[in-house]
Amino acid sequence: MTNLVVALQAEARPIIETLDLVQDRPAGIFPVYCNGDLSLVVSGIGRIHCAAAVTHLFHRTAQRVDQAWLNIGIAGHQQVPIGSVLLASRITEHASGRSWYPPYVLDVKLLRSPLVTVDKPERCYPDCCAYDMEAAGFYQIACRCSTAELVQSLKIISDNPGSDLDLAVDEISLLIADQMSAIESAVRQLSDLSHVVDTVRVPPDLSSLYLEQWHFTVSQRHRLATLLGRLKVRSGQLPNLPGTSECQDARGVLRWLESKLSALPVNLSVPQGKDAADRDEQQS
Amino acid sequence: MIDTIYVENAVVCHERAVNMIKRFPDAACVTCDRYQEVFNPKAQNFRLQKKKPALILAKKFGATVLPAPKGYGIGGEHNYYFSHMLNCIYDCRYCFLQGMYRSAHYVVFVNYERFFEGMAEKVKTHAGEDVWFFSGYDCDSLALEPVTGFVRELLAWLRRHPRAQVELRTKSTQIRSLFETAPLSNVVIAYSLTPAQTAATFEHKAPSVEKRLAALAELAERGWNVGLRFDPVLYELRYQDLYQRLFEDVFDRVPQNSIHSVTLGPFRMPKSYFRNVTRLYPDEALFAGPFESRDKMISYSKDCEQQMMSFCHDQLLRHTAADKIFTCSPLSRDLAANRVDRNDSVGIHNG
Numbered sequence: 001m002t003n004l005v006v007a008l009q010a011e012a013r014p015i016i017e018t019l020d021l022v023q024d025r026p027a028g029i030f031p032v033y034c035n036g037d038l039s040l041v042v043s044g045i046g047r048i049h050c051a052a053a054v055t056h057l058f059h060r061t062a063q064r065v066d067q068a069w070l071n072i073g074i075a076g077h078q079q080v081p082i083g084s085v086l087l088a089s090r091i092t093e094h095a096s097g098r099s100w101y102p103p104y105v106l107d108v109k110l111l112r113s114p115l116v117t118v119d120k121p122e123r124c125y126p127d128c129c130a131y132d133m134e135a136a137g138f139y140q141i142a143c144r145c146s147t148a149e150l151v152q153s154l155k156i157i158s159d160n161p162g163s164d165l166d167l168a169v170d171e172i173s174l175l176i177a178d179q180m181s182a183i184e185s186a187v188r189q190l191s192d193l194s195h196v197v198d199t200v201r202v203p204p205d206l207s208s209l210y211l212e213q214w215h216f217t218v219s220q221r222h223r224l225a226t227l228l229g230r231l232k233v234r235s236g237q238l239p240n241l242p243g244t245s246e247c248q249d250a251r252g253v254l255r256w257l258e259s260k261l262s263a264l265p266v267n268l269s270v271p272q273g274k275d276a277a278d279r280d281e282q283q284s
Numbered sequence: 285m286i287d288t289i290y291v292e293n294a295v296v297c298h299e300r301a302v303n304m305i306k307r308f309p310d311a312a313c314v315t316c317d318r319y320q321e322v323f324n325p326k327a328q329n330f331r332l333q334k335k336k337p338a339l340i341l342a343k344k345f346g347a348t349v350l351p352a353p354k355g356y357g358i359g360g361e362h363n364y365y366f367s368h369m370l371n372c373i374y375d376c377r378y379c380f381l382q383g384m385y386r387s388a389h390y391v392v393f394v395n396y397e398r399f400f401e402g403m404a405e406k407v408k409t410h411a412g413e414d415v416w417f418f419s420g421y422d423c424d425s426l427a428l429e430p431v432t433g434f435v436r437e438l439l440a441w442l443r444r445h446p447r448a449q450v451e452l453r454t455k456s457t458q459i460r461s462l463f464e465t466a467p468l469s470n471v472v473i474a475y476s477l478t479p480a481q482t483a484a485t486f487e488h489k490a491p492s493v494e495k496r497l498a499a500l501a502e503l504a505e506r507g508w509n510v511g512l513r514f515d516p517v518l519y520e521l522r523y524q525d526l527y528q529r530l531f532e533d534v535f536d537r538v539p540q541n542s543i544h545s546v547t548l549g550p551f552r553m554p555k556s557y558f559r560n561v562t563r564l565y566p567d568e569a570l571f572a573g574p575f576e577s578r579d580k581m582i583s584y585s586k587d588c589e590q591q592m593m594s595f596c597h598d599q600l601l602r603h604t605a606a607d608k609i610f611t612c613s614p615l616s617r618d619l620a621a622n623r624v625d626r627n628d629s630v631g632i633h634n635g
Contacts (some may be wrong), residue, residue: 011558036413048614071632088525089288089312089314090316099321100317100325101290101314101316101321102321103328103332103333103338103387103389104287104288104312104336104338105332105333105335105336112288112312112314113312114314143325143327144327146327147327147328147329147332148325148327148328148329148331149328149329149332149333151327193332196331196332197329197331197332224476229566229572230572231569231572233566233568233569233571233572234569234572259443262574266517266519266520266521266573267520267521267522268482268485268486268520268569268570268572268573269479269481269484269485269522269526281489281490281491281492281495282373282374282375282427282489282490283285283569
């Protein structure tokens with residue numbers, strides 16, 4: 001599941017069109033658009049709205065942790081030209097002075113810049129940073145729903161010192177539309193990364209057949225899941241279920257599984273290929 | 285290699301930080317107040333960060349030199365460790381760092397003088413005696429040397445402090461900086477070694493065992509003391525075969541008179557770290573091995589550990605003197621001591 005959070009309908013429009021998102025009904029307190037594993041929420045302006053929209057989307061969708069979260073929107077910048085796209089390397093909440101550092105693990109070659117979230121439109125651009133009104137609220141709450149590597153903020157520069165801050169709806173949409181390939185690339189990569197974490201976090205259900213046949217206490221269930229997981233990893237497949245005459249109760253099943261596990265030979269090392277000496281080595 | 289550098293505001297203008305930043309002109313440079321803001325937050329995934337670890341340049345405060353864990357040593361009475369860097373550029377699946385830290389970023393403390401001052405204090409405390417300092421507990425001592433230049437400065441300091449004995453623990457072949465100076469008798473370059481197949485399976489991004497052996501041989505040839513670290517010893521069906529062959533390869537290549545010490549240690553990891561690591565890699569066969577929980581540590585069963593250590597110890601005795609062999613777990617030390625008592629040989633130095 002990948003979750004996109006934007007402030008304005010004008011920012012959302014090109015994304016909705018390109019990614020074929022459809023509005024989710026019935027409408028809640030924030031408009032949500034979906035297509036398969038992809039969801040988008042339109043938060044409205046400001047960090048409070050944005051934080052609330054993240055919470056709304058989390059509860060509206062699968063409520064699963066460690067999903068990808070991407071905040072997309074326009075921002076001002078002291079120096080970076082209008083129309084450029086960047087990823088936030090540091091997000092600072094101007095009101096509190098607190099900062100967060102989204103870990104960069106994507107392979108997209110995007111400019112990265114510190115981003116300051118302000119409560120009123122920034123007209124002075126005092127530092128060489130991007131300025132927006134949502135990212136700090138987005139990041140604080142999205143990091144409660146997911147691991148920080150999967151929470152990123154992508155901004156398209158809409159104004160510099162001296163520019164007009166009152167952009168027309170179509171102008172905002174055009175800025176986003178022009179960077180859809182970068183947006184799609186970031187979405188794709190975040191989605192791939194979230195699959196890595198998801199596969200790790202949600203192990204395949206190996207226990208159900210056992211739970212149907214025997215009664216397990218909560219701690220026995222944990223032990224069962226651990227033993228089955230270890231058997232699966234070590235042997236690649238699980239043994240056939242024991243007969244009820246062989247194992248009369250859950251304790252017997254656990255003993256039976258432990259004996260299966262200890263009977264497995266431990267073969268860890270892969271045979272050394274001829275290229276082992278030249279394998280991918282980290283350079284400093 | 286480095287896409288992001290976080291720099292503490294306090295060291296932005298520090299000469300070493302400036303030089304390190306210059307080495308990565310394409311990296312995004314992000315300032316922060318304290319490195320913990322980046323390194324310590326809860327919502328981080330070590331496995332994902334290992335794909336693109338960042339470099340964090342920081343200033344070390346507080347104690348820099350700490351007492352080594354009980355049982356850690358290679359013959360000295362006073363043992364300490366220090367970490368000028370946190371985390372390692374390699375990705376060894378059995379490493380405890382992935383269970384200890386939330387972040388995979390590399391933290392380098394650029395105020396090296398603090399470490400030298402800390403070591404000098406300990407040397408002063410133990411007047412007239414040798415004091416051992418272990419580097420490479422929380423990082424690889426040499427792997428990032430071309431970037432940090434820490435060892436180069438450490439060697440200059442050690443030349444002036446002959447009672448300070450240092451072990452540099454590594455898997456790296458970055459040994460050029462060592463050759464810029466004459467060998468120091470108070471330095472041991474210690475290589476971690478596992479059978480080639482084990483290394484190929486678990487020591488991701490690390491130089492092959494063959495390359496490490498070549499580096500060891502070159503260091504020995506140039507007069508450096510070297511250490512051999514068979515730690516962790518991992519159990520598998522063919523472990524006897526694998527370790528027997530490894531020992532033969534190593535002692536064929538490394539001349540006896542250069543070997544300062546040999547250490548043996550079974551796989552062991554604090555329970556909480558092991559739980560974190562298995563969460564990161566639930567599909568890793570290594571962690572589904574025949575382990576048990578003892579004294580807040582995850583390790584092999586006593587029988588299994590005893591068998592492995594006995595076998596490896598016996599094999600090592602075929603190649604080197606007993607007084608060069610040290611073991612790294614309480615159980616194994618007792619075993620080794622008992623074996624030596626029985627054999628009436630020179631006492632094993634329990635680390």
